Amino acid sequence: MSTALPRDPNAEILAQLLERVASEDAAALRSLYDLTSSKLFGLALRILVKREWAEEVLQDAFVNIWRYAGDYRAGLSAPMTWMASIVRNRALDYLRRQKAHGASAETQWSEALDDILPGNEADPSEQTLMSQEARHLRICMEQLEASQRQAVALAYLRDQSHSEVADVMKVPLGTVKSWIRRGLEKLRTCLGGL
Secondary structure, three states, rough: OOOOOOOOOOOOHHHHHHHHHHOOHHHHHHHHHHHHHHHHHHHHHHHHHHHHHHHHHHHHHHHHHHHHHOOOOOOOOOOOHHHHHHHHHHHHHHHHHHHHHHOOOOOOHHHHHHHHHOOOOHHHHHHHHHHHHHHHHHHHHHOOOOOHHHHHHHHOOOOOOOHHHHHHHHOOHHHHHHHHHHHHHHHHHHHHHE
């Protein structure tokens, strides 16, 4: 079964591949890797700077994608967003381990060092702030015209390109760009006022 894969896959294709990976389809994982690894490697490289570290993190991230593909929920995030968060978390964990190993030449690991190195979890004040920001964003999104709201949501919450948004909404590309630009301007104004 040799199906040609698109150069720039849309979220639907990636979601289908993740669904197949969840059922332990190794060919689907290979296709997912082929389609996304360059972008995900770029993210890891931006965080870690060292190429060999980024390669190791990417490999570790795809092991996690294999293990946890069944946890992916399309309604919560776009596939690339979900995979990018795995890469980001793996990269940050790797940096913390590197700091710990660098410090271990002089100091043995202790519980006190856990407090120095930040964890993945947001503290309660950060969680409260994030939920307030989410509420503000929801209020501002509701103030947009329906077409602007849908275009912005598809572009930024579903991680779709402007041309993909135009295809979904069945309108010209220029119209979508205008809706997104105007929607973002209204959001900036609204969020700045809250």
